[in-house]
Every structure is written in C-alpha cells, then in structure tokens.
Amino acid sequence: MDNVYLVSVVKFVMYVAIVLISVILIGWLERRISAFMQNRTGPNRVGPFGLLQILIDVVKLLLKEDIVPKSANKRIHDLAPIISIAVALSTFAVVPFGNTIEMFGSEVKLMIADVNVGILYMLSITSLGVYGLTLAGWASNNKYSLLGGLRSSAQMISYELSMGLSIIGVLMVSGTLRLDQIVLHQTSYLGGWLPAWNIFLQPVAFITFAVAAFAETNRLPFDLPEAEPELVAGYHTEYTGLKFGLFMLAEYSNVITASAVIVTLFLGGWHLPYAEYLGLSPFGLSILQILTFCVKVALVILFFIVVRWTIPRFRYDQLMNLGWKVMLPVAIANVLVTGLVLLVI
Amino acid sequence: MTLQSFLFYLLAVISVGSALLMVTRRNPVIAALYLILNFFALGGLYLTLHAQFIAFIQILVYAGAIMVLFLFVIMLLNLGDVKQLTERVSYKKIIAAGLSFALLMEMLYIFVYAPSDLPTSRFEQAATIGTVEYIGKQLYTTFLFPFEVASVLLLAAIVGAVILAKRRLN
Numbered sequence: 001m002d003n004v005y006l007v008s009v010v011k012f013v014m015y016v017a018i019v020l021i022s023v024i025l026i027g028w029l030e031r032r033i034s035a036f037m038q039n040r041t042g043p044n045r046v047g048p049f050g051l052l053q054i055l056i057d058v059v060k061l062l063l064k065e066d067i068v069p070k071s072a073n074k075r076i077h078d079l080a081p082i083i084s085i086a087v088a089l090s091t092f093a094v095v096p097f098g099n100t101i102e103m104f105g106s107e108v109k110l111m112i113a114d115v116n117v118g119i120l121y122m123l124s125i126t127s128l129g130v131y132g133l134t135l136a137g138w139a140s141n142n143k144y145s146l147l148g149g150l151r152s153s154a155q156m157i158s159y160e161l162s163m164g165l166s167i168i169g170v171l172m173v174s175g176t177l178r179l180d181q182i183v184l185h186q187t188s189y190l191g192g193w194l195p196a197w198n199i200f201l202q203p204v205a206f207i208t209f210a211v212a213a214f215a216e217t218n219r220l221p222f223d224l225p226e227a228e229p230e231l232v233a234g235y236h237t238e239y240t241g242l243k244f245g246l247f248m249l250a251e252y253s254n255v256i257t258a259s260a261v262i263v264t265l266f267l268g269g270w271h272l273p274y275a276e277y278l279g280l281s282p283f284g285l286s287i288l289q290i291l292t293f294c295v296k297v298a299l300v301i302l303f304f305i306v307v308r309w310t311i312p313r314f315r316y317d318q319l320m321n322l323g324w325k326v327m328l329p330v331a332i333a334n335v336l337v338t339g340l341v342l343l344v345i
Numbered sequence: 346m347t348l349q350s351f352l353f354y355l356l357a358v359i360s361v362g363s364a365l366l367m368v369t370r371r372n373p374v375i376a377a378l379y380l381i382l383n384f385f386a387l388g389g390l391y392l393t394l395h396a397q398f399i400a401f402i403q404i405l406v407y408a409g410a411i412m413v414l415f416l417f418v419i420m421l422l423n424l425g426d427v428k429q430l431t432e433r434v435s436y437k438k439i440i441a442a443g444l445s446f447a448l449l450m451e452m453l454y455i456f457v458y459a460p461s462d463l464p465t466s467r468f469e470q471a472a473t474i475g476t477v478e479y480i481g482k483q484l485y486t487t488f489l490f491p492f493e494v495a496s497v498l499l500l501a502a503i504v505g506a507v508i509l510a511k512r513r514l515n
Contacts, residue, residue, distance in 0.1 A: 157414065
C-alpha cells in the first residue's frame with residue numbers, strides 16, 4: 001500500500017518538474033515563433049538563442065512589488081491566481097503519458113491517478129478554471145477587469161457544452177470513461193494499416209473539441225477575457241509580480257494540458273503506429289511510447305502557438321454565435337450520426 | 346482513526362462550516378464562493394461513499410456550471426449597496442424558522458429511531474451502485490420514463506427562456 005503512495009508521489013513530482021520546465025521552453029518558443037512570423041528577431045541575448053530569457057523574466061517577476069489596489073478585495077485578489085494554477089496543474093492527473101512500464105520488479109501505470117471516471121474528472125476540473133479568471137476580474141474592483149471576468153465566465157460556459165458533447169462521440173466509439181482504456185482502444189488498425197486513432201473515427205468531434213479547447217485555454221482567437229486593445233489586460237490588469245506570473249504559468253500549463261488531452265482522446269495517446277513490430281524489449285517500447293507522447297504533445301502545442309499568431313481575435317458576438325449556433329449543433333449532430341452508425345454496424 | 350473516518354469528519358466540518366458561512370455572509374459574491382466550497386465538500390463525501398459518478402457530476406454541474414452562472418449574474422448586477430438586500434419582512438422569517446424547526450425534528454427523529462439498514466450498513470453494494478455503468482443502465486431501463494419526463498421538463502424550461510428573451514427584442 002505504501003508503495004502505491006510512493007509511486008504516486010514520484011510521478012507527481014516528476015510531472016510538476018516537467019511542466020515547469022516545459023512552460024519555460026514554450027514561453028521561449030512562443031516569443032521566438034511570434035517574432036519569426038512578424039519578421040522580428042525576438043529574445044536572442046540571454047543564453048544560446050535567448051533560451052534563458054524566460055528565467056530572467058521569472059527573476060524579474062519575483063523581485064517586483066506585489067501591488068493590490070486600495071479598493072480591491074484583498075483575500076480574493078490573492079485567491080484567484082492560486083485557483084487558476086491549481087486547476088491548470090491538476091487536470092493532467094488522469095492523462096496517461098505511456099502504457100505500463102516495468103520498473104523495480106513491479107508494473108507501473110504511467111498516469112498519476114487511475115480514476116475510473118477519468119474524463120468526468122477532467123471535465124469537472126477544467127470547468128473550475130473559470131473561477132480564477134472571474135474572481136480576479138471581480139476582486140480587482142476595476143471595470144476593465146470586471147468585464148474581462150464576466151466575458152471569461154460567459155465564454156467558458158458556452159464552450160464547455162460543445163467540448164462535453166464532442167467527447168461523447170469519442171466515448172461512444174470506445175465505450176469507456178477511462179483515459180487509458182480510450183488510448184488502448186486506439187492502438188488497433190483500421191483495415192489492417194490505418195491506426196484506429198479517434199481523429200480518423202471522429203473527425204468532426206476532433207475539430208469541435210480542438211476549437212473548444214482553444215476557447216477554454218483563452219488563447220487567441222478566443223482571448224476575449226484579456227483582449228488588450230479593448231480591456232487594457234482584462235482580468236489581470238491589476239496584477240503584478242509573482243501573482244501575474246502565476247496567471248501566465250496557468251495559461252501555459254493549460255496549453256500543455258489541453259494538448260495532452262487532445263493527443264490522448266484523438267491522436268492515439270502514446271501509440272506509435274507499427275512500433276510493436278520493431279521487436280524492442282518491453283522497457284524500450286515503454287520509453288519509446290513516452291517519447292512518442294511527448295513529441296505529439298509538442299506538435300499540438302506548436303499548432304496552438306502558430307494559430308495564436310495567425311488568426312485575429314473574434315468579436316464578442318461572433319464568439320457567442322460560433323459557440324451556440326455552430327459548435328453546439330455540429331457537436332449534437334455528430335453524436336446523433338455516431339449513434340446511428342454504431343447502431344447499423 | 347482510519348483514513349476513511351478522518352476524511353468523513355474533515356469533509357463534514359468543511360461542508361457544515363461553509364454552509365453556515367454562506368448563509369451569514371453579507372456580500373453575495375463571498376456567499377456564492379462558500380456555496381462552491383460546500384459543493385466541493387459534498388462531492389468529497391460522495392467519493393467516500395464510492396459514488397464517483399455523482400461526486401464528479403456534483404462538481405461539474407453545480408460548481409462548474411450553475412455557480413458560474415450565479416456569479417455571472419451577481420457580478421453583472423454588481424449590487425453596490427448591500428443594505429438594499431436585507432429584508433425587513435418578518436413573516437418570511439417566521440415561516441423559515443418554522444420549516445427549519447420541522448426539519449430539525451425530522452432529523453432528530455431519524456437519529457433517535459434509526460432503522461437498522463441505513464446506507465452505511467449496505468456498504469458492499471454501494472461500491473457497485475456508484476459506477477457509471479450501473480447508473481446508466483438503471484436510467485435507461487428501470488427509470489426510463491421519469492428520465493424522459495425530466496428531459497421534457499428541461500426542454501420546456503429552455504423554450505420558456507428563449508421566448509422571454511425574444512419578446513424583448515420585438
């Protein structure tokens with residue numbers, strides 16, 4: 001029994017370390033890619049290729065004064081970034097980053113928590129992320145912040161629905177709520193050659209889920225809560241120093257988690273097609289699968305970054321129209337069609 | 346004390362405490378936040394009863410959706426003067442006090458004359474009842490009719506909301 005706790009703690013510590021390091025890398029990558037796309041140079045002075053720029057930024061944030069507006073609600077002002085970061089980090093707990101691995105004579109499942117309602121856990125935790133933004137907006141006692149917070153709550157509610165409905169299509173195909181089982185279901189081959197990833201079985205659900213994921217992570221083209229030309233900086237206008245840093249950290253952790261969930265649900269998770277024919281040892285295969293998962297997640301993150309610097313921001317009414325009049329009907333139709341097809345087969 | 350009972354007492358204290366704080370706070374936003382904390386504690390209690398599905402649905406639906414809408418409305422109204430909210434009508438308080446007293450009596454009755462098979466004594470069954478598979482099967486076989494009636498009720502509410510919203514446009 002103690003062994004189980006120990007293994008969980010080890011996995012947890014490794015996960016937090018990996019996420020924090022990846023956030024640094026993604027922050028650097030985002031700035032370099034945006035610079036490249038806008039014909040600029042980007043950070044290139046600190047360390048090789050400017051890789052250490054984010055470390056310097058973190059030091060700067062640490063040393064900044066923590067300013068709380070006079071009329072703000074101090075406690076909730078402090079609480080909001082904590083909620084954001086806690087939610088952003090805890091969603092990952094149910095995502096399998098590999099199949100089982102043989103280590104020290106025992107079989108270890110490569111996910112932090114093996115919950116039998118994994119998808120529900122994921123959905124319920126992500127649905128809480130909005131509180132960080134809304135409360136930050138409200139507690140700052142600033143009208144731009146409040147508008148940002150209100151926008152975030154309306155946006156999250158609208159896109160959560162199509163997110164949940166697009167997941168239902170995946171659930172109907174794989175017949176389980178366990179994320180590791182969903183990945184295992186994708187390791188077979190369609191017609192003997194095409195990997196049975198859900199992106200091929202559920203293309204419509206993949207698109208609606210990806211769009212909803214963009215909206216839930218508040219990334220462009222859905223960054224209405226912080227739209228800087230309209231709302232100064234939206235919900236985090238009144239945040240400085242490390243509390244502002246926590247919001248940034250939460251945003252990038254959310255991007256990592258959203259990418260990992262997209263990979264798990266639609267892109268076959270840790271599955272590398274035809275890898276089982278390579279004749280590797282079980283341990284080598286496990287390592288290869290973990291690497292596959294990391295590469296897939298990195299590619300989806302890259303996609304997130306490129307989209308951010310390509311597509312302009314939606315207007316607020318366009319955002320709502322897209323969410324309620326396009327995404328929701330499409331997601332419902334997808335569930336209906338999936339059900340009919342499953343009935344016929 | 347086992348981990349199970351420790352968790353139970355911890356969650357029970359949190360849920361009762363947050364419920365009390367929710368009722369007594371003046372600021373509606375703070376009260377809503379304590380209600381969310383209360384939902385969390387209840388979700389945790391469901392987890393200790395092996396009802397994972399109900400636990401996560403509790404958090405997903407109540408804390409994640411309904412309370413977000415509540416907060417949205419409270420913030421949108423942005424009640425500056427809290428004093429406007431305090432009621433001076435006393436007959437409501439009298440009725441509320443009477444109803445609370447009746448509820449307290451009912452609970453005392455249950456505690457004193459507790460039947461032998463309270464849910465805790467059927468612990469073995471609870472582990473299987475709480476799963477998604479079991480709840481889904483029950484909903485679509487034994488309780489299909491009430492389930493569908495509930496969905497029609499929700500649909501009627503949605504239609505009503507749309508009509509109310511549309512009327513203002515014309």
